[in-house]
Amino acid sequence: MDLIIKQKDAVNLFIECEKSIAKELNQYFTFYVPNYQYTPAYKKKVWDGQIRLFNLYSRNIYVGLLDYIKKFAKDRKYSLEVDSEKLLESDDYNVDEFGNFIKSLNLKLKPHPHQLKACYRAMKDKRSLLLSPTGSGKSLIIYILVRDAIMRLNDNEKILIIVPTVGLVNQLYKDFEDYSAGTWDVVSNTHRIFSGEEKETAKKIVVSTWQSLYNMPKQFFDQFGAVFGDECHLFKAKSLTSIMTKLTDAHYRIGTTGTLDGTQTHKLVIEGLFGPVYNVTSTKKLIEKKLLTDVEIECLILDYEQEIKNEMKRVAYQDELNFIITNEKRNNFIRDLTLNLKGNTLLLFNFVDLHGKVLHQMIEEKAPDRNIFFIYGGTDADQREHIRTILEKEQNAILIASYGTCSTGINIPSIANVIFSSPSKSVIRVLQSIGRGLRKAKGKGKTKVYDISDDLSYKSYTNHTMKHLDERVRIYNNEKFNYTLKRIKV
Numbered sequence: 001m002d003l004i005i006k007q008k009d010a011v012n013l014f015i016e017c018e019k020s021i022a023k024e025l026n027q028y029f030t031f032y033v034p035n036y037q038y039t040p041a042y043k044k045k046v047w048d049g050q051i052r053l054f055n056l057y058s059r060n061i062y063v064g065l066l067d068y069i070k071k072f073a074k075d076r077k078y079s080l081e082v083d084s085e086k087l088l089e090s091d092d093y094n095v096d097e098f099g100n101f102i103k104s105l106n107l108k109l110k111p112h113p114h115q116l117k118a119c120y121r122a123m124k125d126k127r128s129l130l131l132s133p134t135g136s137g138k139s140l141i142i143y144i145l146v147r148d149a150i151m152r153l154n155d156n157e158k159i160l161i162i163v164p165t166v167g168l169v170n171q172l173y174k175d176f177e178d179y180s181a182g183t184w185d186v187v188s189n190t191h192r193i194f195s196g197e198e199k200e201t202a203k204k205i206v207v208s209t210w211q212s213l214y215n216m217p218k219q220f221f222d223q224f225g226a227v228f229g230d231e232c233h234l235f236k237a238k239s240l241t242s243i244m245t246k247l248t249d250a251h252y253r254i255g256t257t258g259t260l261d262g263t264q265t266h267k268l269v270i271e272g273l274f275g276p277v278y279n280v281t282s283t284k285k286l287i288e289k290k291l292l293t294d295v296e297i298e299c300l301i302l303d304y305e306q307e308i309k310n311e312m313k314r315v316a317y318q319d320e321l322n323f324i325i326t327n328e329k330r331n332n333f334i335r336d337l338t339l340n341l342k343g344n345t346l347l348l349f350n351f352v353d354l355h356g357k358v359l360h361q362m363i364e365e366k367a368p369d370r371n372i373f374f375i376y377g378g379t380d381a382d383q384r385e386h387i388r389t390i391l392e393k394e395q396n397a398i399l400i401a402s403y404g405t406c407s408t409g410i411n412i413p414s415i416a417n418v419i420f421s422s423p424s425k426s427v428i429r430v431l432q433s434i435g436r437g438l439r440k441a442k443g444k445g446k447t448k449v450y451d452i453s454d455d456l457s458y459k460s461y462t463n464h465t466m467k468h469l470d471e472r473v474r475i476y477n478n479e480k481f482n483y484t485l486k487r488i489k490v
Contacts, residue, residue, distance in 0.1 A: 002073065009249070011247065022054075026054050033051055034266075053272060122278070125275060126152075130254065130257075133283040134431070136280060138256045157225030162213070163208070166381035167405075169208065172230065199213075199220070218246045220246075225250055226251075226254075253273070255273070298483070300452050301466075304454070331362060335363050339370075343395065348420055350402070355421065370396070391412050430472055
């Protein structure tokens with residue numbers, strides 16, 4: 001037998017093979033990290049910019065990459081044996097059993113077909129990366145799967161749910177209360193962990209930010225038989241990977257995310273930690289089924305004077321960025337656009353002191369009678385939740401927020417307009433940010449997104465942020481979003 005695969009634990013496989021095949025595997029599972037050439041480690045020549053998912057010396061590789069290993073063997077006509085009952089294990093759920101289980105939950109909110117299909121698939125496989133966009137009901141999917149995991153696990157095993165922010169800890173807890181509708185005791189079953197909260201608990205379910213856990217010893221994680229990663233596109237971070245690799249007894253592993261960043265490295269790391277990707281649905285399908293509001297994107301290209309373009313040609317990216325976010329005419333344009341829109345408006349920025357606070361002050365001075373709110377990393381969780389609650393009752397408020405605090409997970413259905421005031425080419429950031437405005441709300445029509453970009457191109461030279469616009473337009477085309485391009489002189 002050329003390759004014999006054995007399961008070491010819930011995280012790693014051990015591959016028994018000849019040294020030559022091990023070298024092939026190592027090469028097959030080695031990838032350059034996006035933008036590696038800009039990292040300090042690469043510049044200092046202490047790292048070659050590559051990530052290796054198969055360890056040549058320990059012969060270990062993530063369990064979730066089993067299908068890729070099988071493909072590797074098949075393509076090379078290598079014989080392969082999987083020497084592990086756990087890897088071959090898949091529950092033989094039939095449709096009737098699944099239907100009875102869903103009925104037994106007495107859900108207040110009726111799941112949509114795409115949610116039920118995702119739950120059925122994940123319950124059978126027990127390892128899955130559920131790819132489902134904002135507004136598709138990921139929290140209900142998690143709730144159903146958590147209830148399923150409770151029945152599967154031994155009495156001494158617990159469930160860990162990892163989320164990226166304190167706001168999402170509280171929001172998921174509240175969602176669980178809504179879904180259970182008093183038929184299941186969320187309070188006695190669920191413990192929340194964030195800064196300052198006790199980490200030890202006798203409760204079955206633990207919901208925590210990754211920041212609260214990454215320094216915990218492996219012994220802490222041995223109590224968990226199941227792990228859920230919400231917004232798990234963030235799990236490529238070293239600290240999050242560290243948490244997942246400590247969960248060596250958690251064989252029930254489900255990740256949920258709205259999008260991946262499009263790179264093979266990112267996808268394989270998360271699949272390795274959780275399981276194969278399952279596409280639950282798409283934003284376009286949810287819009288067509290009237291489950292999300294339709295979206296219309298206006299790409300507003302600010303066109304600068306030739307003299308300015310000449311001065312800015314071939315400047316470093318950071319210098320171009322500094323010029324853009326401190327440009328008075330540009331900021332005045334953003335202020336006026338924000339104030340002229342009807343309905344609740346979300347204005348997203350990237351830099352707090354240089355841009356966010358400046359825009360906040362400019363808008364407040366111009367419209368002292370409007371309800372204007374400001375959220376950034378320094379805004380505590382209670383204040384963010386308070387602002388979110390107020391916005392649900394408002395019709396013409398303005399929320400000025402950093403991408404980091406509002407591009408992931410925050411649920412504000414009343415948002416009618418979204419403005420991108422800072423350039424970005426990140427697939428995840430762009431789609432998550434658009435998603436803030438797609439949830440349906442009473443009296444809300446089409447969601448408008450205003451994508452602001454800056455044309456500082458000169459002759460054959462194309463400036464950095466115009467290249468970023470090209471990347472965003474590519475995203476809009478892939479998602480089949482309606483968009484227009486409009487030039488505006490500044």
